Amino acid sequence: MARRGQRQNGARRPAARQRARALDNEGIIPVLARAVREVETAVQRGRVDGSTRTKFQVVALLVREERQRLKADTELTESQRGEELKRLDGIATILAKTAARDTSMLALLAEDATMSDAARELKNEMLRAAGSEPEPEPEPEPEPDPLGVPATRRVVPVSVRQRQLSNPFLVPDFTVVPRYDGPRRLASWELLGPLFRSFEQGGASSSMTLPDPQPMRLPPGLELMKHQGELVASAADGHRTYLLADEPGLGKTAQALLAARAAEAYPLLVVVPNVVKTNWAREAALWTPERAVTVIHGDGHDIDGFADIVVVNYEILDRHVGWMSDHGFRGMVVDEAHFIKNKGSQRSQHVLHLSEKIRARAARPLLMALTGTPLINDIEDFQAIWEFLGWIDDKKPRRELMDKLEETGLTPADPAFYPAARARVIEMGIVRRRKVDVAADIPARRVADLPVELEGEMGRSIRAAERELARRLVERYDTALATRTSGKVVDGIDHELVRRVATWEREDTTTTSTGENVFGMMRRIGQAKAGLAADYTAQLARNVGKVVFFAKHVDVMDVAEETFERRGLKYSSIRGDQTPRTRQKNIDVFVNDPEVAVVVCSLTAAGVGLNLQVASNLVLAELSWTDAEQTQAIDRIHRIGQDTPVTAWRIIASQTVDTKIAELIDSKAGLAARALDGSDEEIGSSADIQLEALVAMLTEALEEREAAAA
Incomplete structure (x- = not known):
């Protein structure tokens, strides 16, 4: 009986081993084992191609996932879990040895390593081979708008959709491909600051060389002045970027519209202040009547998406920047371009984004910044305009301007660099004409000051408020002087401290309990x-x-x-x-x-x-x-x-x-x-005039106090 039992038990053992071996060949681990051996063999033979690297990454990813699954599986005994984890460790060991042979594969093991489409497909194949159905890929989250425009604000007018459907294959223009930028002599120099300073130092009048006007077809009854014809002839000759800074009143609108016609820069996007939107439409119909013009109001539901000239105001640009980015514009005009001087503002970011998109699609688009007052407070106000025109980015000159600067053979350490750099920037497309030079028939102008006395209770109240503001400034000055820890001693008035105190006051934009700030005072005046x-x-x-x-x-x-x-x-x-x-x-x-x-x-x-x-x-x-x-x-x-x-x-x-x-x-x-x-x-x-006014007020009050003390 004992022997029979032993024979029966012995008969069962081979069957149990067969069932265990069958279980060993089920699931994901055998699939991973075969794949990791293939990767190991390829690396040993020095045949590491893209498919090998993809397989290595997928095996490593699935090992991680299987390890997490085993640790969380409550139906497994500790013995079963330990056995499976041991098999996974064997695969992980081969992965580690393989990565040691080719260290470039280590980057594929990083938690944030990206997976290619081929890697995702291979992962799904391995899971199916293991008898598992891959989980469906999650819906990709919509890419955030690069300008932070909420989706609820973006619109696409119906006629624009119709235009897109009628021409769905809008192909970028690669007729001019930028050449490779090799090592540059000026590559290590900070150049934007010196370029701005080159204009601060003065020099010849800022206008590029322009050709003589050429005969052109104009609507009946219209004619151009010589300075206007020069710019249009320049566009006809192939120049494509302009900072048109003629003094106000010299006809910049007509020049821009006719330059667009000469450059065939259609469709043309025109970004303007709201107050002149209608005027631009009128001028376009006047100077280029053969070109259809449409003006965007609000969400633009009634615009003509097929128009040659699209006029939009800064305030609603955020709603339309999406479709405008892909509309195929071949030209862009920004009127009153000093509106974009603050690069942190939304309208500046939209304008710069659109110009970048237009340059990416069209090899040589027409870009024009129009302003009679390009500088408001600082020379650096140039920066956003130059970026819009594609002359610089936020850190350095772009290729074309850099080439011109390299040609000078100078660096910012050379005094001669500044006039030479200024001349090179001007030739990029700065055009500045004064009325006195090009329109002698325009009569002179003068600014006449008419002093008035503020009488009555309001006048007395304003003068009392000014005295209170001066007193508050002096009190701040005295407090700062008394609590100074630097040990600095200045005879008389410390003008550096005066400016600091004035800055504090200017930054305090709220009305205090004892008086009002300079902004409120000017309003009352x-x-x-x-x-x-x-x-x-x-x-x-x-x-x-x-x-x-x-x-x-x-x-x-x-x-x-x-x-x-x-x-x-x-x-x-x-x-x-x-x-x-x-x-x-x-x-x-x-x-x-x-x-x-x-x-x-x-x-x-x-x-x-x-x-x-x-x-x-x-x-x-x-x-x-x-x-x-x-x-x-x-x-x-x-x-x-x-x-x-x-x-x-x-x-x-x-x-x-x-x-x-x-x-x-x-x-x-x-x-x-x-x-x-x-x-x-x-x-x-x-510096801001507000600050200078406060500096003058505090200085005058301190001088009066010193005079009284003497």
């Missing part, structure tokens, strides 16, 4: 001057005809309009909250109706792009914070077609900070003159 400025405007209108009235704040405009109504003067109004149609209607009324004597304009809404030359007198009821804004307003009437001397009457509140602001605005006027016009005029600091 504007309110106090409103009635006086309106009275003077009414007198001018009675004596000289039509007058343009500019103000910064709505309440000042309201006071002016109430004054004109009491005086029986007809007026129209241009404000920021108007629709383009209403704004254009009000402009037309002022220009065409002889009974309308005054147009009341917002300095921000009407300070750019409008033609109000029917008037030759302008009243600035409030001061701007920049000379550029003031100049833009004046140039609404001082432009081509003006046949009368122009006077801008600047209303100044005497014995207030208003007078200091006016002086600072005038001192800032030299910045653009030096950078673009080759002027030798000395310029003041490029």
Whole structure:
């Protein structure tokens, strides 16, 4: 019996071993074992190709997943789990030895290593061979918008979709392929700073060499001035990037439209301030009537997606930047390009993104930045414009400009580098003409200051607030002086500390319990001057005809309009909250109706792009914070077609900070003159006028205290 039992047990043992071997050949581990041996053999023979590397990565990934599955499987006994993990360790050991032979494979073991499509497919094949069904691939998450535009804000007008469907195969233009950039002599130099400084140092007038005007076909009744024809001829000759910085009033819109026609740069994208959107459509219909133009309002549901010229304003660019990126534009014009000087702003990022997309699709697109005031406060205001034009990126010059700089044979360590670099940048496409040089028939202009006394309770209140602000500045100065830890001692007034205290005050934009900041003070001064400025405007209108009235704040405009109504003067109004149609209607009324004597304009809404030359007198009821804004307003009437001397009457509140602001605005006027016009005029600091006003106020208060103490 014992022997029979033994025979029976012995008979069962071979069958058990067979079942165990069968189990050993099931599942993913045998598949991995075969694959890892194939990888090991290939590496030993030195035949490591792409498929071998893919197999190595997939085996390593599946080993990890199987190890995690085994550790989490509660149905396995500890003995079974240990046996399976031991087999996986054997595979992992072969992987490690293989990677030691070819260390380039180690990168494939990293947790963040990317998997190719071939690797995913091989993984699925191995899982199916092991009797498992691969899990479905998760839906890919939509790529985040590079500009951070929410999906709910993006739109694609219906007619644009129709255009896309009619031409689905929009192929990039590779007719000009940039050559390889080899080692460069200037590669290790920081060049953007020196390039900007080269314009700060002055020099010859900033205008590239332009060819003589050529005969061209123009609509009946229209003609170009010589300076306009020169730029169009340049585009016809093949030049494609321009910073067109002609003084306001010299016809930049016509030059841009005709340059696009000469360059065949259609479809053409034109990005403009909202206030001039309608005017651009009118000008396009006037100068290039053979080209269809469409203007985008809001979501653009009513636009013509097949139009040759697409006009959009900065404020709604975020909704349309998606489809515009792939629309196939061959040209882009940015009007009032100083609007993009702040690279951190959304509108600047959208403009730069679109220009990059256009350059990627079209080999030589037409890119034009139009502005009569390219510098607002700093030479560095050039940077975003130059990036839009493709001359530089955010760190260095691009290939074409770098080639030109290399040709000089100079470095920023050589004094001669700066005038040479300036000349090379100008030839990239800077065009700057002054009225006095190219339009001698335009009458002269002058800015006349008209001091007014602020009387009554409001005047006394403003002067008291200024004294309180000066007292607060002195108190801050004294506190900073008393708590200074550096041990620095300065005889008399510490002007470095004065500037620091003024900076602190400027950054404190909230009204304190003891007084108000300089921003609120200037607004109150504007309110106090409103009635006086309106009275003077009414007198001018009675004596000289039509007058343009500019103000910064709505309440000042309201006071002016109430004054004109009491005086029986007809007026129209241009404000920021108007629709383009209403704004254009009000402009037309002022220009065409002889009974309308005054147009009341917002300095921000009407300070750019409008033609109000029917008037030759302008009243600035409030001061701007920049000379550029003031100049833009004046140039609404001082432009081509003006046949009368122009006077801008600047209303100044005497014995207030208003007078200091006016002086600072005038001192800032030299910045653009030096950078673009080759002027030798000395310029003041490029710091904000607000800061300079506070510095002057604190310095004056400290000087008065010292004089009293003496």
